[in-house]
Amino acid sequence: MLTAVGSLTAMGVALGGMLGVAARLLAVEEDPLELELQAMLPGSQCGQCGFVGCAQAAVALAKGEASVTLCPPGGKAVAEQLAKRLGVTVDLGDQAPRVPVYAVIDEELCIGCTRCVKECSVDGIVGASKLMHTIVAEVCHGCSKCAQVCPTDAIRMVEIPLTLAAWHWPKPASPHTH
Amino acid sequence: MIGAETTKSGPFAHSTNTVRQTMFTVILALSPATLFNLYLFGWPSILLFGVTIGACVVTEAICLALAGRPVTHTLSDGSAVLTGWLLAMTLPPWAPWWIGVLGAVFAIPLAKQAFGGLGQNLFNPAMVARVALLVSFPVVMTAWIAPHPLFSASAPGLADSIAITFGGQVPDGVTAATALGYVKTELSRGIPVFQSLVEYGRGSNLTYTPDLMDLATGYKPGSLGETSAILILIGGLFLMRRRIITWHIPVTVLGTLFLMGTLFNLLDPGRFAPGLFHVISGATFLGAFFIATDYVTSPVSEKGQLIFGIGVGLLTWVIRTFAGYPEGMAFAVLLMNSLTPIIDQYTRPRLFGRTRKGEPLPLKGKA
């Protein structure tokens, strides 16, 4: 009896110790994960996640301090990628889907200050100084940085309308249980 | 607005198949054999039959209520009744009532609802129950009775029957060995199979002696599902005709068993029972047509079903021939059940326009 308990305890201690040592010695630096996560993010440094830029968001994600759904421009696709890499599950169905938006400049109000042009990280705004600007809708990814700097509030974020081509059937309501 | 609900995609036509219809067709197919056997073993078997099915339905209802699922809707699919029916058909007909109740507890909450209910269970619930009972109560579960047809002189009356089923007072001198059991016991005593077969047919020291014809028609000791091979066969053919089951599993089970039996019998008739004997004795027909073909626990593709059937036939033969138990169908089915997911995975049909490996087909000689 005692020998059994004793030998098992000894084995437990020895193996546990080995595992502990191995964890220290073979520990992987966190950096590759951060870089990998950062590569998944759009990289526009829009700051909508609450972090200064995508690199900082990736650090937080890697530490598990931020939710994988943090990136509005990345949307569902990025959230799912992040979740897969981090091995966490997110119920994207429950999360209110963020409606994709793009920026529109009210041509009456624009004074051609070019502040938004400088702010845009995807070069989606065309227009010279003192002239009215326009946003290339296909390029805009809805970070809304331009809207924040516009001195005349001429920039609005508008929902991207759902087209016939983009529409798809919703997920069928689940029967009681399978 | 007429037809305004557009949230559901097509098709807007549907076959008339339903789960309930499927279950009750199976029950209908089982009925001839069941009625004949209830007649053969009289009131005690009728009481046990009722208790077993009732217990299955009640345990199912309790499980559904606990899980917060629609009780009456789910009960009406008939799957609990069918499980109870099949279980009752594998029990010794004069077994006490608690065998039926305990069997229901093994079958429904443990083998079925714990996995998530209908369609989710890995193992055939009736077979799980039978094997659990057999292992736990080997004596009660192998107390086979010689036929005592209703209204015959030897048949117990209703009052006696209640005593048998609910009081456990089985009169002396009514038990008999099944053919498979007899052969196995005799073999262990060193008596060759061909000899014990003849003896079983002649009935040396038994209260009841079936001949070969009786083996097929069912006038012999055994469970409700074991006795009448011919009526079970008729039920099975009816299921095939109604397209509830296909030929794949029954034919491969019976064929494999017959081939293995015949082959080894030719090699050593003293050690191995003949193929035909394997096919018509025990619960072979019930197993081949009604147990192994259970949708939930058998592979979905036809190719998978062929593999499954061969496996069941082979294992049944191996267990009957080499293992301690005379009957191997239940074990064989359970073992193959555990392989069903992997068989399914490897027997998916080839996709249209793709090779077996899933690569697009090559274009043949086209520029």
Added chain:
Amino acid sequence: MKLFPIRGGIHPEYRKELSGERAIEALPLPSRLYIPLQQHIGAPAEILVSEGDLVKKGQVIARRQGQISAHHHASTSGRVVEVTEIPAPHPSGLPQPTIVIEPDGRDEWVTLPEPIADPFAAAPEVIEERVAESGIVGMGGATFPSAVKLNLGIRHRIDTLLINGAECEPYLTCDDRLMREHAEAIIDGARIMAHTLGAPRIVVGIEENKPQALAAITVAASDFPNIDVAALPVKYPMGSERHLTLAITGLETPARKLTADLGVVVHNVATARAVHQAVRLGRPLIARVVTVSGGAMREPKNIEAPIGARVSDLIDFCGGFSQRPERIIQGGPMMGTPLPNLDVPVVKGTSGILALTAAEINERPADPCIRCGACVNICACGLTPVELAAHIRHDDLEGAAKLGLADCVSCGSCSWVCPSHIPLVHYFNYAKGALNARDREQRKTERTKTLVEANAARQERIAAQRAAARKPKAAPAANEVPS
């Protein structure tokens, strides 16, 4: 003629007798016509008219733009009263730009292009151009611009043109009636298309449950030794392009390839007739035959309706409903889609309008899967629907994709056969759409990333240039350069 077996398939209740013996009738001119700019696969057409314009019958009112698109024409003469957005004949009911024409009742033709005198002497490009100018799209329901499909002869060596008269969808009889009543036009159109494609051989495939159509087409084709008529076994989904090709030629189209890669092009019978009209008469596609049927329809009919007539106009012409329909759908019951309302127009792909009763649809709440395997055994594409649906239910779309989701043709057979009434095809339609949406989002993120990188690189370059420019003047100034 030797045929080849196809895997699986089902035998639903066809109910073609409801409308099969009704000759095609023309719809009286409705009070308004609603012509959407998008009636086809590809880019929407570009509008050419504006409010108040007077248009003639057959006049181009919207022009194709881009590689894959189609012209649209005024279905009658009248005035453009409005260019507006109305719900599309699509389950989403999303609004889409539509030209509203008020007919003047004169039904006056515009000056039509000259008929092509001898199409068999004409260059393929001439025929293609005419087909494109006539706004012809695949009328079997896929609505792919036909001119693009006739173009396939350039890059591929086409040896067989298949004319699809299988009409395997239950209820629908529009192709059946066309074949019975306009067999010569169909055969002529088919010959013109074969000439354009450079295909030496034509096979018309018709299911055996249409004996009169088979007879009429056989007679019409008897003068042409290069035309075969194949009587196909009655089996759904025989009319699927790839399965029809397999059944008739024995060739299995590889995944992600076109039948044209095997030297086969498939066109619908109604498309063949439209090509005949465009080439021989100069008439654009401004009307189509629609089967209006279903158990709730008072008087099922086959109606030749102008494009843009409202569904309610057709239903009224059939005497309205005899009982409350459970659903109104467009197309056949297997692959058709529910209509958002009855004011949506008939478009070029509308093959049927069905008012179905609850008994006909036989819809029930889904029960648990009992793994009966019926869906696996009947799937014409060799899929395991039971497994795919399980993956999709648990949001594992990639898992479903690995099992061949993209190879599903959404024929509906698995949902039809399922004893548990699990909406299998709905799961697949959802998953395909969701995966596409995800791909689009992914591509957008990728593009954003590239643009951001380009932007960052440029900013750096500018900063570096500035720094370089300032250095010679005053060294301390370099510190002021914003980073």
